[in-house]
Amino acid sequence: MSEFNLTILLASVVAGAVPILLATLGETITEKAGIINLSLDGSILLSAMTAFVVAYETGSILMGFACAALAGALVAAVVAVFSIYLNQSQVAVGFVLTLMTRDLAYFLGNPYSRLQGPSVLQHPIPLLSDIPFIGEVFFNHTFPVYLSLLLIGLCWWYMYRTPQGLNLRAVGENPRACFARGISPAKIQMFYAVCGGAFVGLAGATFSLCTKPGWGRPQGAEGTGWIALALVIFGGWHPVRAAVGAYLFAFLQVIGIYFQNWFPSVPAQVFQVAPFPLMIFTLLIINFVQKESAIDRAGGKAWMKSILGTLSGAPPTALGKSYRPD
Amino acid sequence: MRIDIRDIHKHYGSTRANNGITLTVKPGTIHGILGENGAGKSTLMKILSGYIRKTSGKILVNGSVCDYHTPAQAAKLGIGMLYQEPLDFPPLTVLDNFMAGQTRGIKNQKDFFRKKFESLVDHFNFTLNADGAVEKLTIGERQQLEILRLLALGTEGLILDEPTTGISREQKESLFQALKKLASEGKSVLLVSHKLQDAETLCDTVTVLREGVVTGSVDQPYDAGAILEMMFGVLPGTPSRSAVEYGETVLSMKQVYGSGGRTGLSNCTTSIRQGEMVGLAGLGGSGQEVFLRLAGGIKKPSMGSIELLGEEVQGKNLHAFKKDGVVFLPASRLEEGLMPGLNITEHFALQDQGDGLFVKWHEASGTAQAKIKKFRVMGTPESAVESLSGGNQQRLLLSLLSKDSKLLLLEQPTRGLDVESANWVWWHLHKYCLRKTSVVFSSSDLDEILMVADRVIVFFDGRIVKDVKKDETDIDELTRAIVGKAQ
Numbered sequence: 006m007s008e009f010n011l012t013i014l015l016a017s018v019v020a021g022a023v024p025i026l027l028a029t030l031g032e033t034i035t036e037k038a039g040i041i042n043l044s045l046d047g048s049i050l051l052s053a054m055t056a057f058v059v060a061y062e063t064g065s066i067l068m069g070f071a072c073a074a075l076a077g078a079l080v081a082a083v084v085a086v087f088s089i090y091l092n093q094s095q096v097a098v099g100f101v102l103t104l105m106t107r108d109l110a111y112f113l114g115n116p117y118s119r120l121q122g123p124s125v126l127q128h129p130i131p132l133l134s135d136i137p138f139i140g141e142v143f144f145n146h147t148f149p150v151y152l153s154l155l156l157i158g159l160c161w162w163y164m165y166r167t168p169q170g171l172n173l174r175a176v177g178e179n180p181r182a183c184f185a186r187g188i189s190p191a192k193i194q195m196f197y198a199v200c201g202g203a204f205v206g207l208a209g210a211t212f213s214l215c216t217k218p219g220w221g222r223p224q225g226a227e228g229t230g231w232i233a234l235a236l237v238i239f240g241g242w243h244p245v246r247a248a249v250g251a252y253l254f255a256f257l258q259v260i261g262i263y264f265q266n267w268f269p270s271v272p273a274q275v276f277q278v279a280p281f282p283l284m285i286f287t288l289l290i291i292n293f294v295q296k297e298s299a300i301d302r303a304g305g306k307a308w309m310k311s312i313l314g315t316l317s318g319a320p321p322t323a324l325g326k327s328y329r330p331d
Numbered sequence: 332m333r334i335d336i337r338d339i340h341k342h343y344g345s346t347r348a349n350n351g352i353t354l355t356v357k358p359g360t361i362h363g364i365l366g367e368n369g370a371g372k373s374t375l376m377k378i379l380s381g382y383i384r385k386t387s388g389k390i391l392v393n394g395s396v397c398d399y400h401t402p403a404q405a406a407k408l409g410i411g412m413l414y415q416e417p418l419d420f421p422p423l424t425v426l427d428n429f430m431a432g433q434t435r436g437i438k439n440q441k442d443f444f445r446k447k448f449e450s451l452v453d454h455f456n457f458t459l460n461a462d463g464a465v466e467k468l469t470i471g472e473r474q475q476l477e478i479l480r481l482l483a484l485g486t487e488g489l490i491l492d493e494p495t496t497g498i499s500r501e502q503k504e505s506l507f508q509a510l511k512k513l514a515s516e517g518k519s520v521l522l523v524s525h526k527l528q529d530a531e532t533l534c535d536t537v538t539v540l541r542e543g544v545v546t547g548s549v550d551q552p553y554d555a556g557a558i559l560e561m562m563f564g565v566l567p568g569t570p571s572r573s574a575v576e577y578g579e580t581v582l583s584m585k586q587v588y589g590s591g592g593r594t595g596l597s598n599c600t601t602s603i604r605q606g607e608m609v610g611l612a613g614l615g616g617s618g619q620e621v622f623l624r625l626a627g628g629i630k631k632p633s634m635g636s637i638e639l640l641g642e643e644v645q646g647k648n649l650h651a652f653k654k655d656g657v658v659f660l661p662a663s664r665l666e667e668g669l670m671p672g673l674n675i676t677e678h679f680a681l682q683d684q685g686d687g688l689f690v691k692w693h694e695a696s697g698t699a700q701a702k703i704k705k706f707r708v709m710g711t712p713e714s715a716v717e718s719l720s721g722g723n724q725q726r727l728l729l730s731l732l733s734k735d736s737k738l739l740l741l742e743q744p745t746r747g748l749d750v751e752s753a754n755w756v757w758w759h760l761h762k763y764c765l766r767k768t769s770v771v772f773s774s775s776d777l778d779e780i781l782m783v784a785d786r787v788i789v790f791f792d793g794r795i796v797k798d799v800k801k802d803e804t805d806i807d808e809l810t811r812a813i814v815g816k817a818q
Contacts, residue, residue: 166439167436167437167438167439168430168434168435168436168437168438168439168440169436169437171423171427171430171431171434172431172432174420174423174427175420175423175427175431175432178420178421178422178423179418179419179420181418182418182419182420182431183431183432184382184401184402185380185382185402185412185414185418186402186403186418186431186432186433187401187402187403187406187432188431188432319422322421322422
């Protein structure tokens with residue numbers, strides 16, 4: 006690996022980013038509707054375990070993915086029901102669920118530890134994969150990779166180009182106004198919390214059946230949920246920006262492996278940890294240019310303002326607040 | 332559309348917000364609902380719009396009894412409401428706001444709705460851009476948007492809850508014209524207000540509420556005295572004023588620039604003297620709020636110099652402003668002014684923190700009790716501030732101010748207050764002026780500014796376009812200045 010090859014580097018970024026990308030997209034959808042699902046880290050593990058066990062027992066990888074999506078959706082549904090119908094704090098319920106689902110995953114998955122199980126095979130896309138460079142980077146992968154690429158565009162289109170997407174964004178901004186307009190905030194929040202949860206479930210399945218095949222303790226997916234939660238903020242609650250964040254993070258992780266080889270005298274842990282502070286640093290820079298004063302300094306330059314405008318992203322106004330009708 | 336409201340009751344625990352209200356709205360008329368704060372107007376309107384449920388009573392639409400309990404069901408019957416705080420989505424675009432709730436399915440119908448929106452804008456001569464962000468609009472423009480949206484839904488009975496609060500004179504005129512047009516097209520309009528003038532200029536019929544019951548219903552032409560008596564029981568007096576001698580300069584700004592709001596503040600040069608009562612006029616967000624925040628030390632200027640009592644403030648923090656006796660009261664009392672969740676005693680305990688390890692609860696509760704009495708706040712020391720009405724929140728805020736403040740900066744101090752509470756506020760502020768305190772306030776109501784201020788500063792597009800003594804100007808000149816036509 007000491008030899009540097011850009012094609013291989015980028016291809017492994019596109020492949021490696023998939024679980025974190027799926028989880029980030031899912032959480033972006035959920036939070037856009039005003040619900041914070043903090044249980045991400047645990048539910049990724051639970052769905053990873055579910056996917057592996059189901060695929061191992063039934064021999065069907067597709068079945069594994071489906072059941073994992075179901076598991077993720079179920080955990081999200083618990084958070085949503087507690088918030089929407091029982092008026093409980095999303096943060097508290099989410100935290101407790103994180104711990105609970107993690108332990109549940111370790112407990113239920115214990116008999117399946119370190120077993121050789123099925124994993125997703127590579128399916129190069131005919132014709133497209135023959136394009137030099139681009140074909141190698143984007144079209145010589147497994148189906149979860151193609152799915153994740155597709156979902157980025159789909160999420161954006163759905164949120165910003167369809168009436169349903171408008172309702173989704175509206176509920177996250179002002180549930181009261183939605184109620185006054187005949188849109189049911191409860192139904193919409195419930196629906197998108199479950200949808201987002203299913204995405205998170207797919208993220209878990211991608212881990213145990215594709216990125217790091219197998220199940221064990223630790224599985225290797227630990228911590229992904231927290232990163233995804235941070236990436237949602239990094240992405241300013243916009244699916245495409247969130248995806249960019251996920252790829253950036255994956256890139257930092259992959260490049261870290263290269264650096265390990267190039268600088269063997271530096272402890273390996275440095276490169277493993279480096280992506281985290283680097284992400285915070287990037288966030289800092291983005292927020293700095295977003296500041297009013299920076300926009301002021303851009304002055305009359307319209308193109309500067311539009312660039313800064315696309316970088317800015319405010320959280321949905323009603324995020325994390327339980328909505329109670331008057 | 333004919334609406335009959337029969338014996339409506341709404342009880343919250345032991346409080347009776349509506350206690351047997353009966354009234355009829357005839358088709359093609361503008362019907363005014365008058366009453367002071369807490370008279371039950373908003374409650375009644377929210378029941379009519381399906382937003383809250385009635386305890387008992389009947390609503391007849393075009394003669395048939397209708398039992399509905401969501402806004403969606405009311406909209407199907409043709410009843411739509413413009414709420415007091417705009418129920419919209421500020422970060423979304425105007426067109427998205429217009430579409431939300433009207434569009435279904437997965438197909439992008441933007442072109443269809445854009446056409447519909449633009450034809451409605453033309454019909455009413457409004458000036459709304461479909462692609463602008465709602466958060467950049469003034470309250471008046473947000474109302475226009477909401478009215479258009481309701482009409483697009485096929486609303487035949489339009490309810491407006493305090494629509495003239497917080498909008499400019501010109502927007503008010505354009506609103507009134509639109510409402511007259513609607514009435515002439517056969518629609519019924521219900522206008523809720525605590526301002527008698529609104530009803531006088533616009534309404535065919537007025538029903539007055541007090542403490543949850545109807546105290547009277549009259550047709551044009553109106554006897555203002557009689558209506559006021561129905562509203563208050565006794566007539567409120569207008570605030571009396573005595574001449575004040577001005578002292579030294581308290582605040583002076585030289586070529587100050589600041590960001591924020593809709594327009595920011597540019598090239599602002601002015602000074603305020605001791606004992607002056609200065610009214611800031613202008614369309615919402617024309618620079619007044621930035622001016623007040625810069626003067627109060629909440630915001631830092633991006634250029635220019637600000638002097639307080641002859642001393643440059645550059646580099647001073649908010650704490651230093653406070654020490655100098657500068658006080659800023661924001662328009663959003665509950666969000667920025669008070670601390671929701673804490674009660675009145677806790678507010679005073681926080682205010683008078685001495686040294687020492689323990690909170691002096693005994694003293695704080697004593698102070699609270701005394702101030703509640705002195706400022707006639709309707710509440711107990713244990714009342715949570717969010718449970719107080721707007722007028723009482725403002726009284727509490729004023730009671731928290733130190734007596735030796737040098738400069739009071741108030742943003743829309745009488746917003747949402749009824750005549751009686753507003754008069755009390757002005758009377759109280761005038762006492763400050765007599766003690767050589769300078770009072771600077773912004774208001775969207777020019778009549779109010781001319782009634783109480785000594786001097787008027789008009790803002791347009793982030794700049795001061797007029798700065799005159801009250802006696803040297805009149806309402807027409809100021810109205811022109813507000814829309815940028817000052818000579």
